[in-house]
Amino acid sequence: MNVVTENLPLTEEDLARAGLYALLARLLHAAPDAALLDVIAQADELAAGSELAKTWLALQAASAVMDAEAAAQEYEQVFIGLGQGEVVPYLSWHLTGFLMEEPLAKLREDLAALGLARDAGVGEPEDHMAAICEVMRVLVAGDGDSAPASVEQQRAFFDRHLRPWYPKFAAQMAAAPSANYYRAVATLLRAYMDVEEQAFDIAD
């Protein structure tokens, strides 16, 4: 049943999910600028108690004391480095130890089946964590005049392309020697994707 008759407004929780995926994609794609740091620092807190609320609060605190220049420097050291960064943000590497292996090919097949195509001019392989978060955002929220994907489709994509490696990736980022701000990003990613995993399992 993939038939969606019309584009309904997003529910509160789907708006939240799309926003979190967008935010993670943005932070993993490039360092936050001053405006983004400011908005994160001043955003609403979550209802207290959950792990997600704790990690969100930690990211807000980190954003309040971080400046854009330091963030840019840290991003460079953590993800780019001299030759190789401390964190390798690619699915294929985490599953096989090499870049551009079979997991990337499988991801490309699924993207094609979903009718998703990269914007011209994006040279980065599709299995970068930022790009995969961006796909989830598109599946949750739809894009322009295309409808959101069903929860089953979202779950299938999450199971195949996020579930197998997000804990390893988050752990690698949290342990990166130069990570400071990005340690907070890592714990938010871990907590949020744990929530996603549990929510998809409810939909079993």
Place this chain on the structure above:
Amino acid sequence: MEKTNFKRRNFLLGLGLGGVGAAAALLAGKSAAAPEAETAVVETPQAGKGYRLSEHVQTYYRKARI
């Protein structure tokens, strides 16, 4: 199906995800500092309070038009 959706919604909303969502959506919009022409703004009527979910600027993907 209806029941699992209800449980799923309750689980997500119980975390207070609704609150952060509006904030995160706003962030994603505000962070869109790059080319303005590319940043289509989508009204999200349900969010109310003037929140807008802006198309994320680093949009790698869009539905291929057939």
